[in-house]
Amino acid sequence: MVDINQRSSILIVDDSPLNVKGLFKILHHSGFIVSVANSGENALLEIKNTLPDLILLDVVMVGMNGFETCRHLKADPATQDIPVIFISALDEATNKAECFAVGGVDYITKPFAAEEVLARVRHQLALRAAKIEIERLNQELEARVRLRTLQLEAVNRQLQQEISDRHQVQEQLVYSALHDALTHLPNRTLLMERLEMALQRVKRYPDHLFAVLFIDLDRFKTINDSLGHQVGDRLLLAIAHQLQQLVRSTDTVARLGGDEFIILLDPIQDINDAIRVAERIHTQLRSPLQLASREVFIGASIGIAASATHYQQGSELLRDADIAMYRAKEQGKARYEIFDRAMYAEAIQKLQIENDLRQAAVGQEFHLNYQPIVSLDTGKIIGFEALLRWLHPERGLISPSQFIPIAEETGLVVPIGEWVLFTACSQMKQWQTKFSHPPAKISVNLSLKQLREPDFLEKIDRILTETEIAGESLNLELTESMLMDNVEELIFVLGQLRARNIRLSIDDFGTGYSSLSYLHRFPIDYLKVDRAFISELALVANLVRLQPQLFP
Structure with a gap:
């Protein structure tokens, strides 16, 4: 195997400071020399000064995107042999195919796993080192053959042995380049x-x-x-x-x-x-x-x-x-x-929705509808639930069931969710300022990806401070399935939210695990029971009433 120099130089090209920070930390701690460019244009300028051993290139960037940047690199003889690993939040087959079509050697999907990033980086560096090593060995071997042909037969026999050894090394390098290091399956x-x-x-x-x-x-x-x-x-x-x-x-x-x-x-x-x-x-x-x-x-x-x-x-x-x-x-x-071809059409449509979704916030295509929450005892409005809506300039109103799952997959739900939370809290402040008896609370849905953000609580504090509303005016809604993921960490975060007097509720209770026994572990204030859950209870009640002999 070729020894990879841990001081190899790597250029990160990404316009997201958060992604750059994560990649820089992973690679720098592993001993690589890391440089950064925040755009394709800057990357091309940076490379003129120092040629890196490998480039990590984001697909979606403002200005020159990753594909165009890669084409420029492959068109330049000085940079065409530098391996390019694309990085993207989209794990679609069409996106991967284009990465390889423009000259990329591999593809990493966001969010990053440190082990995967290091494995792919080291693999590509090993391939490049293997190619350089083979060329060097061949040049050295040719020179030695020319020299040894003038020597005695004994020296020639020794040379033949060395040639044989070199071939074995080369075969091993070729094998390693074509097979997976762990399973030894074809790569x-x-x-x-x-x-x-x-x-x-x-x-x-x-x-x-x-x-x-x-x-x-x-x-x-x-x-x-x-x-x-x-x-x-x-x-x-x-x-x-x-x-x-x-x-x-x-x-x-x-x-x-x-x-x-x-x-x-x-x-x-x-x-x-x-x-x-x-x-x-x-x-x-x-x-x-x-x-x-x-x-x-x-x-x-x-x-x-x-x-x-x-x-x-x-x-x-x-x-x-x-x-x-x-x-x-x-x-x-x-x-x-x-x-079948319908799947391909659906994948293309999904990709289009994702591309449009990335532009929606910039074009201010999102807005919130506020659904009133009415007290059954008094008949009065006691709050509102903020509902996200997307008015596409060409396709009209797009259902949340179409774009929310894509936002979840790509991680776009995090900035979108932050916008929803800030906008809803701002609206709540306007109501509190304008009316003498404003609604008691505003309800906002949360994504599990938002809760997993390391600075989630800091974002909550910042939004409450900037909008000037108290924690008791805010109700955050979670889905039932979210309570089953990383329970201990979730309990801590929810506890911190309750310490800020923020109310917590479970939406659509009865569609998932549906067990009341586990709820005592979570600081939940309200349950929004799903209609299907209630209808099943009503069915059982009707059976008891109509056929009591079945229920002794």
Whole structure:
């Protein structure tokens, strides 16, 4: 293996100070020399002074975006060999494909995991170092061969041995460049080579069929975080071994990184062959794995894409299998989905919504509706709930059910949620100033991502100070499922909110865990019971009334 110099220089190109700070901390603490550029234009100027060994390049930036910046780098002979790893909050197959099309070598999805960032950075630095080392070794070897040909036969025999050793080193380097370091499965590079070969066979023989299975492990992050990375690595090794046992020798099992695996089934008779493999995988994963004296249960979401003559590149097949895999996750995980063109259209629409969502705040397209909260005892309005609405300049009013999940996935829900909180509190202050009997409280929905922000409480304090309203005028609403994630940390944050006299409520109670027994652990003031929960209680009451003999 090639030794990576920990003093390698890395340029971070990102216009988000928060992202830059996180990446800088990860890389600097690991011994790398780190420089920063806050735009594509500044990056090109910075590189003229010092050529970095690797570039971390954000996709979405004001001005020149990451793709355009990368094209400039690859067009310049002085910088075209510098590896570029793209970083983005969007984990879409179409976005990944464009990253590789413009010359990127890898892709990291926000939010960052330090282990993944370091693994990908070191991997690309190792590949670059391997290439340089091979070139140096070849040059050195040629010079030594020319010199040793003038020497005695004994010296020549020694030289031949050295040549043999160099070839072994080179073969090892090539192997390392084409295989995953942990599982020794083919990596992305080797997989793409085999995918392109399979596509060439389809072009020569239109009846030739193959399929790609995109496999993403469910709950892997939970297992990795709770049991440790060593157990997580053992789990990946075990899964890699199982997948290899479930396919033929002509098939390819590859690891893209993290908990993502690809199976290339080549050839197949029809799509049912791919379905049977997916079902075998699910059957195999129903049995627990014994790791570190623990039984670990893991599932997998699988996307299937079959070959067709319209595919021109292997990355297109990989993209479509990835889209199908995400559909499987959305449908409940531990299942498979077969790609169809409707999925691609939906992915494109989703990408468009995300792009528009990023511009919505700038264009002031968001507004709040205030739904009155009425006391059943007095019939008077006692408060309002702030409801976020998006009026798109071209598409009109977009339903929250369409854009809120995308905002959650991309992390945009954090700045949007802060805007909602500030705007609602400002409106509350206006009511308090204008009316002698203003509403008692304003209710605002919170996202779990907001609660996880390290400066969440500081933001709350700042908003209350700037809008000049007291904590008792604010009610924050959480969903029932949020109470099941990182309970101890959540209890602490909620306790800090109650210490500020902020009221807390659970929205749509009855749609999730629906257990009253765990509520005593949380400082909750109100429950907003879901209609479905009440209707089920009403159904039971009617059964008791109509057929009392069933309920002794």
